[in-house]
Amino acid sequence: MTKQKTDAHRPSTQRKIEDILEAARSEFFDCGFAAASIEAIAAKARVSKVTIYNHYGDKENLFGEMLKSHVGRIRNKFEIANLEHNSLYDILTAAGMDMLDFLTQDKMIQFERMLGAEVNRDPKIGSFFLESGPRYLLDSLAKLLTASIEKGEIQSDDVRYSAEMFPSLVMGRLDMMMRYGWDPKLTAVAKKDRVKQAVDSWMRIHQVS
Amino acid sequence: MTKQKTDAHRPSTQRKIEDILEAARSEFFDCGFAAASIEAIAAKARVSKVTIYNHYGDKENLFGEMLKSHVGRIRNKFEIANLEHNSLYDILTAAGMDMLDFLTQDKMIQFERMLGAEVNRDPKIGSFFLESGPRYLLDSLAKLLTASIEKGEIQSDDVRYSAEMFPSLVMGRLDMMMRYGWDPKLTAVAKKDRVKQAVDSWMRIHQVS
DNA sequence: ACAAAAATGAACGTCAACGTTTAATTTGAA
DNA sequence: TTCAAATTAAACGTTGACGTTCATTTTTGT
Numbered sequence: 001m002t003k004q005k006t007d008a009h010r011p012s013t014q015r016k017i018e019d020i021l022e023a024a025r026s027e028f029f030d031c032g033f034a035a036a037s038i039e040a041i042a043a044k045a046r047v048s049k050v051t052i053y054n055h056y057g058d059k060e061n062l063f064g065e066m067l068k069s070h071v072g073r074i075r076n077k078f079e080i081a082n083l084e085h086n087s088l089y090d091i092l093t094a095a096g097m098d099m100l101d102f103l104t105q106d107k108m109i110q111f112e113r114m115l116g117a118e119v120n121r122d123p124k125i126g127s128f129f130l131e132s133g134p135r136y137l138l139d140s141l142a143k144l145l146t147a148s149i150e151k152g153e154i155q156s157d158d159v160r161y162s163a164e165m166f167p168s169l170v171m172g173r174l175d176m177m178m179r180y181g182w183d184p185k186l187t188a189v190a191k192k193d194r195v196k197q198a199v200d201s202w203m204r205i206h207q208v209s
Numbered sequence: 210m211t212k213q214k215t216d217a218h219r220p221s222t223q224r225k226i227e228d229i230l231e232a233a234r235s236e237f238f239d240c241g242f243a244a245a246s247i248e249a250i251a252a253k254a255r256v257s258k259v260t261i262y263n264h265y266g267d268k269e270n271l272f273g274e275m276l277k278s279h280v281g282r283i284r285n286k287f288e289i290a291n292l293e294h295n296s297l298y299d300i301l302t303a304a305g306m307d308m309l310d311f312l313t314q315d316k317m318i319q320f321e322r323m324l325g326a327e328v329n330r331d332p333k334i335g336s337f338f339l340e341s342g343p344r345y346l347l348d349s350l351a352k353l354l355t356a357s358i359e360k361g362e363i364q365s366d367d368v369r370y371s372a373e374m375f376p377s378l379v380m381g382r383l384d385m386m387m388r389y390g391w392d393p394k395l396t397a398v399a400k401k402d403r404v405k406q407a408v409d410s411w412m413r414i415h416q417v418s
Numbered sequence: 419a420c421a422a423a424a425a426t427g428a429a430c431g432t433c434a435a436c437g438t439t440t441a442a443t444t445t446g447a448a
Numbered sequence: 449t450t451c452a453a454a455t456t457a458a459a460c461g462t463t464g465a466c467g468t469t470c471a472t473t474t475t476t477g478t
Binding site for chain 3: 222260
C-alpha cells in the first residue's frame with residue numbers, strides 16, 4: 001500500500017525534479033490551484049504524469065513543495081547589514097533598493113496574486129509565507145533600529161511601527177497597483193528617486209529633535 | 210436562439226436577483242472563479258440553477274455582474290471633504306479612519322484575496338477595480354493637497370507621490386499581512402493611534418521648513 | 419379567476435481533470 | 449554488459465461542474 005521510497009541519486013531524476021517544480025511554479029502562478037492542471041505541468045516539464053505522482057503524491061503536496069522551494073529563495077534575499085561598517089542611511093538605502101527590485105519583479109507580483117487566493121483553501125499557507133518572508137525582514141529591521149536608537153542616532157516611540165513604516169514608504173501602494181495590472185514603468189532612475197524619497201522621509205520622521 | 214428578455218418587474222424576481230448576487234459574492238470570494246460552483250451559488254441563494262442561467266447567462270457574466278455591484282459600493286465609500294470648513298489635519302484624520310475601517314473589513318480582505326488571482330484570467334478586471342477604487346481616492350486627495358499647497362500650509366515636490374504616501378502610512382503593510390491570514394486584533398483605540406501616527410508623520414514630512 | 423411569465427427539480431450530454439494501472443522502454447551504477 | 453530502478457505512453461474509472469431541456473408548479477398583474 002505505502003509508496004516505495006524513490007531513489008533520488010540519479011542525475012536525470014534530480015533534473016526532472018527541478019523541471020517539475022519549475023513547471024509547477026509557472027502553471028500554479030498563471031492559473032491558481034484549482035485551474036492548474038497536472039497534465040499541463042507534466043507537459044511543461046516534459047515528463048510523464050506518473051513521474052509527478054511518484055515524486056509528489058498528489059496535487060496539494062506538489063503545490064506545497066513548489067511553495068516551499070520558492071519561498072526559500074525569498075528569505076535569502078533580505079539580509080540586513082549591521083551598523084559597524086555602514087551608516088543607517090546607507091543601509092536603509094541599500095535595503096530599500098533590494099526590496100523595490102525584488103518586489104516589483106513580474107514573478108513576484110504573479111506570486112502574490114496567486115498566493116492570496118490560496119489562503120482561503122489553506123490558511124497555513126499564508127502564515128508560512130508571512131513567517132519566512134515579511135516577518136523575517138521586519139525582525140531584522142527592528143533589531144537594527146533598536147541598535148541605532150541606543151546610539152542616539154534616531155528616535156522612535158514604537159520600534160515595531162517604525163520598522164513597518166519603512167517598507168510602507170518604499171513600496172507605497174505600488175505593489176497593490178501592480179497586482180491589479182498597473183504598469184509603473186519604473187526606470188533605474190525612478191527607482192533610485194523613490195528609495196531616496198522614502199529614506200529621506202523616514203529619517204525626517206525619526207530624527208532626534 | 211437568442212434569450213428572451215426576462216420581466217424583472219416582479220418583486221420576487223427582484224429579491225431573487227439580489228439573493229443570487231449576494232450568494233455569488235460569497236462563493237466567488239471564498240473559492241475564486243475556477244473553484245466556485247454555480248450549483249453551490251444556487252443552493253446558497255435558495256434558487257434553481259436554471260434561474261441563475263436565465264438571469265445571467267453564464268458563469269463569466271455572473272462574475273462580472275457581481276463584481277460591478279460590489280465595486281460600486283466601494284467607490285461611494287470615499288468622499289474627501291474640502292478645505293473650506295475643516296483643517297487639513299482633521300480631513301486627513303477623518304479620511305484615514307474611514308480608510309482603515311473599510312480596508313480592514315473581513316469582506317474587503319477576502320475581496321482582495323480573490324480579485325488578484327482573477328487578474329490573470331482577465332486583466333481588465335484589475336484596471337476596472339483600480340479606476341473605480343484607489344485611483345478615485347488618489348485623485349481626490351491630490352486635488353486637496355494642491356489646494357493646501359497653494360495656501361502655503363504644506364510643501365511637496367511631488368503631489369502625486371505625497372498623495373500616495375498617505376494611504377501607505379495609514380495602511381502600512383497591514384493589508385498585506387491580513388491578506389495572508391494575520392489577525393492584527395485592531396481595537397478602536399489602536400485604530401485611532403495608528404491614524405494619528407500616520408497623519409502626524411505625514412504632516413512632519415510635508416511641513417513648511 | 420385566469421393566463422402569462424417565471425421558477426423549479428430532475429435528468430441529461432459533455433468535458434476536463436484527478437489519480438491509477440499496466441506493459442513496455444529507458445537509464446545508469448556496478 | 450547486466451539488471452534493478454525509474455520512466456513512459458496509453459488506457460481506464462471516477463468525479464464534479466457547466467450548461468441544456470422539459471414537464472410541472474408557483475407567482476402575480478389584471
